[in-house]
Amino acid sequence: xxxxxxxxxxxxxxxLPAHADSxxxxxxxxxQASSAITKxxxxxxxxxxxxxxxxxxxxxxxxxxxxxxGTQDAARKTPMRTDALxxxxxxxxxxxxxxxxxxxxxxxxxxxxxxxxxLPGFDNLKVITRFNEADGTYETRPASSVMTIRHLLTHTxxxxxxxxxPTLTRLQQGTTKAEWEFPxxxxxxTRWTYGAxxxxxxxxxxxxTGTPLEAWYQQHIxxxxxxxxxxxxxxxxxxxxxxxxxxxxxGGALQSRPPxxxxxxxxxxxxxxxxxxxxxxxxxxxxxxxxxNGGQLGTARILSEKSVRLMGENHxxxxxxxxxxxxxxALSKPFPLGAGRDKFGLGFQVAAQSKDAQTYRRAGSLSWAxxxxxxxxxxPQTRIGGVLxxxxxxxxxxxxxxxxxxxxxxxxxxxx
Numbered sequence: 001x002x003x004x005x006x007x008x009x010x011x012x013x014x015x016l017p018a019h020a021d022s023x024x025x026x027x028x029x030x031x032q033a034s035s036a037i038t039k040x041x042x043x044x045x046x047x048x049x050x051x052x053x054x055x056x057x058x059x060x061x062x063x064x065x066x067x068x069x070g071t072q073d074a075a076r077k078t079p080m081r082t083d084a085l086x087x088x089x090x091x092x093x094x095x096x097x098x099x100x101x102x103x104x105x106x107x108x109x110x111x112x113x114x115x116x117x118x119l120p121g122f123d124n125l126k127v128i129t130r131f132n133e134a135d136g137t138y139e140t141r142p143a144s145s146v147m148t149i150r151h152l153l154t155h156t157x158x159x160x161x162x163x164x165x166p167t168l169t170r171l172q173q174g175t176t177k178a179e180w181e182f183p184x185x186x187x188x189x190t191r192w193t194y195g196a197x198x199x200x201x202x203x204x205x206x207x208x209t210g211t212p213l214e215a216w217y218q219q220h221i222x223x224x225x226x227x228x229x230x231x232x233x234x235x236x237x238x239x240x241x242x243x244x245x246x247x248x249x250x251g252g253a254l255q256s257r258p259p260x261x262x263x264x265x266x267x268x269x270x271x272x273x274x275x276x277x278x279x280x281x282x283x284x285x286x287x288x289x290x291x292x293n294g295g296q297l298g299t300a301r302i303l304s305e306k307s308v309r310l311m312g313e314n315h316x317x318x319x320x321x322x323x324x325x326x327x328x329x330a331l332s333k334p335f336p337l338g339a340g341r342d343k344f345g346l347g348f349q350v351a352a353q354s355k356d357a358q359t360y361r362r363a364g365s366l367s368w369a370x371x372x373x374x375x376x377x378x379x380p381q382t383r384i385g386g387v388l389x390x391x392x393x394x395x396x397x398x399x400x401x402x403x404x405x406x407x408x409x410x411x412x413x414x415x416x
Contacts, residue, residue, distance in 0.1 A: 028064045029057070033414035038067045040406045045070035049399030050373075051246050051254050052080035056281040056387040057411055060292045063285060064384070065411070073244040075256045083282065085234055085241045086389045087263075089275045089370030091284065093198040095217060096273035097153055097347025099205050101307045102220065108208050111150040111346070115157075118204045122147055126183040127158065131167050138171070140183045147188040149204070152197040153346040154315045158184030160195040162327055169327030192322050192344060202273015214267035224300035225286045230279040232271040233264040242278075245372055247330075247393040254392060254399075275371070281387045288378050288385035291366075312366050312380065314343040314350060321349060332395035336369070348378075358416075360408050361386075373400035377408075386411055 029037075037055070044050055052070030056063060068080040103109050109118065116122040125147060126140035143158070151157040159180045162169045171182050179196040186193065202213055209216050214232045222230050234242060242263060244256040268276070286297060291311075295303030323339040326332050336342075341352040348366035357363065367377040373390040388407050392400055 029414045033410075034065055034067075037065060037407065037410040037414065038069065040410050041067060041069040041403070044399070044403040044406065047399065048252075048254055049403045050390045050392055051256070052084075052243065052390070053403060054080060054082055054084055054086075054281045054387075054389045055407055056285050058285040058289050058292070058385050058387075059383055060289060062289075063282070065414070066281070072242070073256050074246060074254060075244070080243070081241065083229070083241060083280050084243045084389075085229060085238060085278050085280055086243050086374055086391055087245070087370070087372055088277050088279045088284065088374045088389070089372055090198075090368060091279070091370040091374050091376060092273065092275045092277040094347050094368055095221060095277065095287070096198050096202050096205065096213075097311065098221065098303060099217065099273075100149065100153065100201050101303055101311060101346065103205065103208055105304060105307060109149060109204070111153070112148050114146045114148055115152065115200065115204070116146075118149075118207055119200065121181070125158075125188075127187055128167065128183045128185060131170075133166075133170055136170050136173065138167075138183070143184060144187045145189055147184075149201070150315060150346070151188045152201050154344045155192055155194055155197050156189050156316055156319060156344075157195070157197045157200075158186045158188050158191075158193065159197050159200070160185045160193050163331045164194045164324040164326065166325060166327040190319070192316060192319055194324050196274055198274035198347075199272050202271070205273060206270070212267070212269055213271040213273060221287075221302060222283075224302065225290055225297050227279070227283040227286050230277060230283045231267060232276050232278070233267040234278050236265050239263060239265070243389070243391045245391045245393065248397065281389050284376060284387050284389075285385065288376060288387070291378055292380070292383055292385055311346040311348060312350060312364065313345055315346055316344050319343075330394060332371070333397065335396040337401070351377075359412060360405070361412075369395075371395045373397060373404075375404050382412075382415055384411070384415070 051074040054068045057065040068082040070080050072078040072080050072084055125143040127143050128138050129141050130139040147157050160168045162172045180200055246254040246256050249255045290297040290302050294305035295308045321339050321342040323334050343350040351361055351363055351365040353363040361377050361379050362381040365377050365379040369375045373392050375388045378385045388404055
């Protein structure tokens with residue numbers, strides 16, 4: 001290369017945006033930093049905070065940290081493996097939210113469409129005004145606003161879960177009605193209540209596409225991203241990789257428990273938009289990398305950059321994410337972290353600035369979690385994402401949250 005060409009190359013290099021390859025998140029963690037994080041996870045297992053865990057950190061280009069610690073099943077002492085399969089429960093919700101955004105880009109819906117435009121039974125909504133816990137009777141009034149797709153994406157629809165609403169827990173006794181078939185716990189858009197909103201979004205995806213969720217997600221999301229181990233079912237040949245669910249016994253120790261029902265070997269019909277997926281840390285890392293890259297991974301374009309940015313914005317205005325009052329203590333403790341200050345975007349909790357900003361995820365980070373203490377976050381500032389997969393109950397168990405916070409602090413220490 002001659003001198004003129006070298007000079008031109010240097011000028012072009014200087015003209016490139018400084019953030020293209022420069023952030024600390026673009027470098028693999030050092031051996032020392034990785035060892036420190038793994039040691040923290042091992043200590044969590046030794047404390048019985050979790051029987052086993054798989055942890056993963058990705059940036060836009062790939063994996064920068066990965067570890068499997070402890071056991072898949074405390075009773076059988078099966079060693080945890082990095083490709084272990086987990087019931088990721090409500091970490092299904094972001095997938096469904098992405099599917100909704102894909103349909104939005106195709107012009108099949110808008111965020112402010114009334115839900116009744118796509119599904120029957122969502123007009124003439126009622127809100128509970130008075131409830132008698134003793135006999136389960138209640139009074140209602142007409143909802144003051146129309147429920148929209150945006151309300152469903154942000155959990156401001158007024159639809160609750162039984163385990164997050166003692167009122168709904170009582171109403172569900174002796175009935176097989178779905179959560180959204182009961183009156184709302186508040187007017188759409190007025191409060192944040194965690195509930196079955198994303199299950200309704202899954203119903204909308206199926207209604208618009210005319211395709212079961214499993215088939216549509218496989219064709220349009222999982223296969224393009226290379227998520228080969230993500231499904232609403234676990235084939236028999238993969239079931240030895242399943243991590244068992246554990247729960248606290250009377251003495252406080254975590255013990256594996258038999259599943260309430262067999263893990264499906266073929267996808268159930270219908271599937272749920274708000275839960276039911278099985279996945280691995282590696283697979284979910286691919287999903288996170290797609291979002292870190294503005295909706296694209298490799299040659300697969302899932303969403304536009306505009307849609308990804310939109311998902312990460314505050315869509316609940318002055319409303320904040322509230323601590324959920326738990327109706328089933330064996331299933332969950334009060335949650336989530338960040339309640340009282342965080343906002344909600346289109347399918348993700350959006351972190352507000354906190355006093356621990358240098359220790360944990362940065363403001364603007366996106367996250368959610370699954371019932372069995374599977375967790376993830378996506379940090380646009382540092383351009384990293386973290387995945388921490390466990391299988392324990394109750395949700396937000398003290399040990400599981402301690403494990404998450406130590407892992408997260410270790411990750412950000414490695415970035416400094």
